[in-house]
Amino acid sequence: MTVSLLVIYTRRLEACVEFYSSLGLRFGEERHGEGPRHFAAVTGDGFVLELYPAGTRAETGRLRIGFTCGETGALPPGTHLLRDPDGRTVEVTVP
Incomplete structure (x- = not known):
């Protein structure tokens, strides 16, 4: 299975x-x-990340997202746990 x-x-x-x-x-x-x-980003392998505004009934749910990135310039090699603006944990691995 591939997440798309x-x-x-x-x-x-x-x-x-x-x-x-x-x-x-x-x-x-x-x-x-x-x-x-809204905004959409497509990675080289076809994965799509979409960012939508939360409506009055929508909740910003908690989840954990993991990315393996090329050089970001801001992070040294290794695995880093960051928080996005809504407090979600984002795991970023820089080879």
Whole structure:
């Protein structure tokens, strides 16, 4: 099984775009029909990370995300546990 899509709902959309961009993801702004403005990044292996604004009924759930990144410039080699703007644990491994 390969994970191909992860959607994160957040009340801090721009802050999350900035955080995940700092890990090397490149986001494009999207909007499908009358749906909300959101951002999507596609990795080289086809994995899609989408960041959506949390609606009044949506909760920003807790989860743990793991990425293996190339050089980020900000992190030395190794595994690092970071927190995104909503407090989710993000595990980043830099070879």
